[in-house]
Amino acid sequence: MNPSLFRALRRCGGIMALAVAMPAAQAASDAGFPSRVISIVVPFSAGGGSDTVARILADGLSKQLNNPVIVENKTGASGNIGAEYVARARPDGHTLLFGSMGLMTVNRHLYKNMPFDPLKDFTAVARLYDTPHVIVANAKLPIASLQDLIDQAKARPGQISFGSAGAGTSTHLVGELFMHETQAKLLHVPYKGNGPALTDVVAGHIDVMFDQATNSVGHIKAGNLRALAVTSGTRVGNLPDVPTVAELKYPGLETTSWTVLAAPAGTPAAVVQKLAEAVKAVLADExxxxxxxxxxxxxxxxxxxxxxxxxxxxxxxxxxxIKAAGIGAN
Known part of the structure; x- marks a missing residue:
């Protein structure tokens, strides 16, 4: 046989063998997963809403995967410390991030020299849940609807105030989105945390808030706050009479604070898919x-x-x- 032809056939045979082997290798790449405890890193304090849901998820995943799944709280720097820990972890599916919208999309536009890039250093496993926002006003104010708020804010630019949990938080950004979409000017009053801001809206020290719905429901039902609209795509279960922004002809205001489960970049696709299927099964449970x-x-x-x-x-x-509004972190 011609030596050149022989070498060509050998190369061809090697390529064919590799082509046959690759699907088998991919199919088997999750065969040993999980092989040890899976850790879901929550970059916020224990006891909060994120931590609570993470523990609900961890319990469900433990049963679905027949493997221990635990929650670790690694706090600091608006979640960046916990996120960096996961970004630097071995990409094998055993260390996961409970990633909030702020952590995954906002922080990198607020903080300079972040030690990780949410878009490059993580692989999204699944969207987990959403937290709707509700636009609320102090009940004693003559603001009965979303349109009232817009009209009055345009008539008195910068005189109606809105409180937030701090610069760059979701309660701030939704307020900025409101101003951008409606061209109405409000006065932003940042607080150090959601609680103090909400307390001052109830007390009448500030006028409105673009709050996460779960925080305001009690005050709405008690008559201390008036709910003008929810920013989610559908009405909120515990506020069934409050219209969505889309119903009120302001679809550009539609947004929710979501949370995703993420793995370090480079985690095998088969492992990501196995985790996603387990998450889907957990969240399908009523x-x-x-x-x-x-x-x-x-x-x-x-x-x-x-x-x-x-x-x-x-x-x-x-x-x-954030760029258009010139927002910076506290």
């Missing part, structure tokens, strides 16, 4: 959905591709808004 609702969230599963698109889209949305 009892789990009810527990998440009690904690202020609405279960909303989406797989890896949709979750990735969500992160990328909101990174662009909030990044451009």
């Amino acid at each position: 009892k789990i959905q009810a527990k998440i609702l009690e904690s202020g969230g609405v279960a909303n599963f989406e797989g890896p591709q949709a979750a990735t698109k969500l992160v990328e889209a909101d990174d662009k949305r909030w990044g451009s808004l």
